[in-house]
Amino acid sequence: MTDASTSDTTRNAQDIALIWKHTHNDFKGVFEGQRLIMYPAPRFCIGPIDGLSDKEFACKLKYARLKECCEKRDKALMPIMAKYDLVAMFQSTQQWRESFDSFRAFLSEINDDVVYGAIIKEIQEANIVFPNDAGVFWP
Known part of the structure; x- marks a missing residue:
């Protein structure tokens, strides 16, 4: 994933659509x-996404990529x-989902080791990507 501090500010239609979506x-x-x-x-005005400065575009793209990863x-x-x-339980909070380890901590509230183990196994088998594990951080 692209870090907002990098110079990768190519304005392609896919990235513009992702920023718009999120x-x-x-x-x-x-x-x-x-x-x-x-x-x-300091502008506080409206304009097209491709009119953002390189820094603003990179920042919004980073956020959009994070939200896309979270959505998936x-x-x-x-x-x-x-x-x-x-x-x-899952819908009660958006916390504990940054990484697989944090989600495992969230699931530790389940007082059934068999169910806990089955859930962890299914998550691993489904290859579910968590933002921090994929290198997608905010801010």
Whole structure:
């Protein structure tokens, strides 16, 4: 994954679409067919994603990649959590999902070693990617 401090600021359509997807609806809109987002301080105006400075673009791309990784992780984890009737526990917090180790700590609340072991095995077999384990950090 690209770190916001690197010079990789190539503006390709895929990265622009990813930034758009993970920009909150309150901070984006469409005007005359053009996708616009709110620019960060000190400008506080709206403009196209490819109009961001290199630093701003890299920062927003880093955040979008993190959110994309989290979205894929949660989509892959949900069937496993449902299988063990842990959806309510899973949905009760967004914490404990940064890495596989932190998620294992979260699951340690389960007082059944057999179920705990089965869940861990399923997660490993599903090759679920956690952000920190993939090198996707924020900020």
